[in-house]
Amino acid sequence: MSAENPASPLDNPVWASLNGPHRAFAEYSGSGAARYVPDANPFAALADPEDPASWADLAALAGPGEEVWLTGLPTPPPGWETVLSIPGVQLDGSGVRAEHAPDAVRLGPADVAEMTALVKLTEPGPFLPRTVELGTYLGIRHEGRLVAMAGERMKPPGWTEISAVCTHPDFRGRGLAARLVRSVAAVVRDRGELPFLHAAAGNTGAIRLYESMGFTLRREPVFIGVRSPKP
Numbered sequence: 001m002s003a004e005n006p007a008s009p010l011d012n013p014v015w016a017s018l019n020g021p022h023r024a025f026a027e028y029s030g031s032g033a034a035r036y037v038p039d040a041n042p043f044a045a046l047a048d049p050e051d052p053a054s055w056a057d058l059a060a061l062a063g064p065g066e067e068v069w070l071t072g073l074p075t076p077p078p079g080w081e082t083v084l085s086i087p088g089v090q091l092d093g094s095g096v097r098a099e100h101a102p103d104a105v106r107l108g109p110a111d112v113a114e115m116t117a118l119v120k121l122t123e124p125g126p127f128l129p130r131t132v133e134l135g136t137y138l139g140i141r142h143e144g145r146l147v148a149m150a151g152e153r154m155k156p157p158g159w160t161e162i163s164a165v166c167t168h169p170d171f172r173g174r175g176l177a178a179r180l181v182r183s184v185a186a187v188v189r190d191r192g193e194l195p196f197l198h199a200a201a202g203n204t205g206a207i208r209l210y211e212s213m214g215f216t217l218r219r220e221p222v223f224i225g226v227r228s229p230k231p
Contacts, residue, residue: 009157009158010092010159011072011219012045013090013156015047016156018035018036025037025133029058030060032046032047032051033047033060035058035062037130039128040129040130041131041153043070044068049070049072049073063228064229065228066228067226069223071088071221072222074226080227085224086200086201087222088199088221088222089219089220089221090196091207091215091217093195093213093215094194095214095215097214098183099179099186101180101182103140104138104139104140104179104180107149109132116129118168121168121169125164134152134155135152135160137151138151139180140176142171146168147176148167148171148176150163150177150180151163160191162181162184162196162197165177165197177209181213182213
């Protein structure tokens with residue numbers, strides 16, 4: 001990387017997270033591959049996607065014939081099977097107006113069953129039993145029922161990804177998602193960090209919402225599920 005274009009933690013956010021603030025959630029193989037513990041986040045990362053040694057470390061970490069998820073623009077070497085490839089966007093939230101939402105409540109392990117049910121209904125992306133431990137999750141309740149939520153996932157140094165943004169279909173159109181995103185962004189800013197997020201490129205409605213809030217397109221990664229070589 002040149003001096004004019006220095007590397008950013010956002011260029012390889014999973015790797016930066018697992019070798020930084022999320023080291024406690026990391027599993028490693030050699031010096032070239034790492035992944036989140038499987039019940040927290042499905043993503044893995046390569047130190048250098050162009051280095052065959054990193055792929056060899058990832059194969060050892062995953063085990064033969066096992067599926068892992070990567071983000072960026074990796075090209076799997078021979079022997080690896082691409083299971084699914086989803087075009088995505090990475091949005092920089094450094095210009096977003098952050099604002100705490102008074103009606104947002106902190107969510108934790110006791111809320112995981114409700115959070116999981118909302119995620120299954122709305123499909124914002126992966127949410128696993130320990131995902132809630134990765135950062136701050138906020139929700140809005142109506143008559144005690146969880147109807148919207150958003151939280152933190154990857155944490156490259158200096159940045160925090162806003163993730164799991166979802167609203168129950170019966171409560172859409174009320175601005176709940178935007179309020180929660182701004183509120184999570186405020187939590188991130190309070191720590192002296194900057195927010196960012198990922199979205200599937202096909203999720204144009206969500207992208208329009210984020211752009212209207214001040215998020216800007218930084219890059220266009222791919223979310224790719226790959227299966228490791230079998231013996």
